[in-house]
Amino acid sequence: MKDCTRNCVDRCHRTAGGVCDLLWVVGLFLAAELVIWAISLSLRLVSVPFFASIIGMLAVFALTTGCHFFNKRVESFYNTWLKHKINFINTHMAVGFPIPLVMLDQSEMLDATHIGYVIANFLITNVVSWTGTFVVGFFALHGYAILHDKWEARSQTPPSKRPWIAPPPVINLSFIGDDSISNDLHIPSPRTPSLLVTGYTPATSVFDLAAPLSELTATTSKSPSLRKERRTTAHKILEQYPSLLAMFFLLVIGVPVAAATGEVRILDGCAVWFSWITTVRMQRLFKKSSVCAKRPRLKNTIATVMNSVLLTTLLLTAYIRSRAVASPLYDLSQVQQLFSRGNPLYAVWTASVLHEPIISNTRAYFGAGDAALAFLEVGIVVWGFKLFECRKQLWSVAGVFTVTVSIGIAAANVFLSVGSAHLIGLDGSEALSFAARSVTLALAKPAVEAVGGNLAVNAAVVVSNGILGQLIYPFVLDRMVARTDSTEEEDDRSLNGPDDPLTIATGIAIGINGAAMGVAYLYGTRSRAAPYAAVAMTVFGVMTVVFTTVEPFKGVVLSLSGT
Known part of the structure; x- marks a missing residue:
């Protein structure tokens, strides 16, 4: 009974921690977008607002470096409270890369x-x-x-x-010297060959990878092998909750709302979420599996081809084309316009606040594809923190x-x-x-x-x-x-x-x-x-x-x- 209570408490703590982490990421996203917006408004005076994300990255780097110069505890605060969230944003900023290819249509094709x-x-x-x-x-x-x-x-x-x-x-x-940084750590040889793929594997996060339930559940009984097998199968299913949750929202909320009101942004957003998180996990799970374990070069090749950006591009392209075929009211170009108008979030905010309509987007429409591109912009800004981590190299x-x-x-x-x-x-x-x-x-x-x-x-x-x-x-x-x-818990000195x-x-x-x-x-x-x-x-x-x-x-x- 005590073990069950302890397990429930642990799960509640993990859930609460996950919610807090999510709020941190949302806060960082909004803060970064506000920084981009403020800089873009300043750059409007010289007609170069598109530099906003790059200047935002440099500003974050300069600010964190300057604060660290006056107070060395800034690095400890960053490692404790911000680093994991920054890593999460950096990991998943690639969700914006497929959007330009998805938006190509027949009228733009060459012979x-x-x-x-x-x-x-x-x-x-x-x-x-x-x-x-x-x-x-x-x-x-x-x-x-x-x-x-x-x-x-x-x-x-x-x-x-x-x-x-x-x-x-x-x-x-x-x-510039930095006495707080130690350089006596051993670094692996840069030319050490590796047969297994060590490609783009996003860092483990509460948002996209459930903690193994074996860590949460104490083995209090002498469970037979059959129960252990069933538990392992259940764990594998539950660990896919990001994809299952995306599909649930797509079918239960996105489809009904689109059918009843014609508002497709929830449906499109769930499709982007499902496509990206599923391809990310497919690649990760294949790398960890025993498939082709005796043929590492073949496994390396297959895992590389299972690139998340490439597969997400294919899935979203198929999704957009399928929606165009299934909808009697819209053709392909109209479906694409509902998916993304290609305007950054700061431009939409500026148009709404200053009442200066965007020529190609007079309603200041912001679709699911635009949200993915906004995540890409935010990712560029938070690179300022990554530059701060490696400031001595720069x-x-x-x-x-x-x-x-x-x-x-x-x-x-x-x-x-x-x-x-x-x-x-x-x-x-x-x-x-x-x-x-x-x-x-x-x-x-x-x-x-x-x-x-x-x-x-x-x-x-x-x-x-x-x-x-x-x-x-x-x-x-x-x-x-x-x-x-x-590891992520260390300072990466x-x-x-x-x-x-x-x-x-x-x-x-x-x-x-x-x-x-x-x-x-x-x-x-x-x-x-x-x-x-x-x-x-x-x-x-x-x-x-x-x-x-x-x-x-x-x-x-x-x-x-x-x-």
């Missing part, structure tokens, strides 16, 4: 010839950009590290003891080098990608869509609009870049970049240790070419390359907008496209 040209330029620019970015970053950093070690050897080491070959180089010349020569390389690669990407598209056979708007071929969605749209590019082609290229990267990362990252062994040129160059390459999807993947896998990727993505995106909107760069881009 077979132009699709072939787009695919050809997509492959060429990816090969050149990934290879070039990594090679430039790695060899420049490696050369600097060798020269630095030689200089130190000459100044501190007797001539007879100078090595002919420099030791394995690390970049750790911090501009306030270093490696951080400055990341910024410098990103600016140079941004210029090369804008001009060469457009020129390459024109040479292959694409003209005008299709060629200009490659000007922002790997920029995060928040900045790609204004960059392409400024030069008159095809937004549909650009959205397809950007999201395809991210999906392609997530399919490749599990096969190469464990052989190149180290991950921390710290090892993230502030020195990194070698291979880790830094990999982070730069992923941040520039994989954009937000690549950065989210690195943070999801707790990679040491993540902060460099976030900085590279930010600088690369901002400079891409500059090169496509500011003269004389804009004129050069237009001339390269043949317009």
Whole structure:
């Protein structure tokens, strides 16, 4: 009896904790959106409100770093109260990535010839950009590290003891010291191969993964094997409660409300929730299962193909098409408009408060797809906290080098990608869509609009870049970049240790070419390359907008496209 009472109390505590965590996440979401809105209102004066999420990320990083400078207990407060919620938002921000592909319709499709040209330029620019970015970053950093070690050897080491070959180089010349950070933690070798997939596996959370009931229920009786088997089956079913709950709301609330009132946002929201959380759990459960355990390479491949973004894109595309077929009142384009208008939440708020209607959305409609995109914007803002965790890596020569390389690669990407598209056979708007071929969605749209590019082609290229990267990362990252062994309950102080040129160059390459999807993947896998990727993505995106909107760069881009 006492054990049953204790179990009930434990379950109540877990439930109450889950509700509190949910309220924290909702509060962080609203706070981040309010920050984005406030910044966007300020940026309206210079007509660049689309920078709001990026500036919000930098503001959060600056604020937390400044507070920590004056009071070291800020880090303890962050680790205790905020970190798990930030990790949850960062993990699930990828729910917004499928939306641009889901919104493509027949009227925006190109003919077979132009699709072939787009695919050809997509492959060429990816090969050149990934290879070039990594090679430039790695060899420049490696050369600097060798020269630095030689200089130190000459100044501190007797001539007879100078090595002919420099030791394995690390970049750790911090501009700002931080005595509160310990660098003596052991980090696994960045080149340790791993046969099993260690891909994008979202962190365990009360919102998407039930705690095993075996931890909640004491074995008070001598239960036979049959009862144990039944309990295990029940546990497996109950652990799928996020998907079951989404389906329940979809059928019990979403469908009746849509049928009675024509209001489909609840139905669409449940469909997004069900598609995303189900694909996330499918991939996770497959990785943990014993299926193909004796063939790790095959399991690695299958788990990688079960990419959450890719599968969610397919499920939502099928859902939207099915709704269009089943509805006699709406065609496909109208169903898509009810799903998403493509306007950020801050623009909808501004239009409602200032009574300045959006030209393409006079009713300030905000659909389920727009909510998913808003979660993506919030995810970018909370990256400021992740940068705070890795601040020592950024306030270093490696951080400055990341910024410098990103600016140079941004210029090369804008001009060469457009020129390459024109040479292959694409003209005008299709060629200009490659000007922002790997920029995060928040900045790609204004960059392409400024030069008159095809937004549909650009959205397809950007999201395809991210999906392609997530399919490749599990096969190469464990052989190149180290991950921390710290658990979520620890401070992750090892993230502030020195990194070698291979880790830094990999982070730069992923941040520039994989954009937000690549950065989210690195943070999801707790990679040491993540902060460099976030900085590279930010600088690369901002400079891409500059090169496509500011003269004389804009004129050069237009001339390269043949317009």
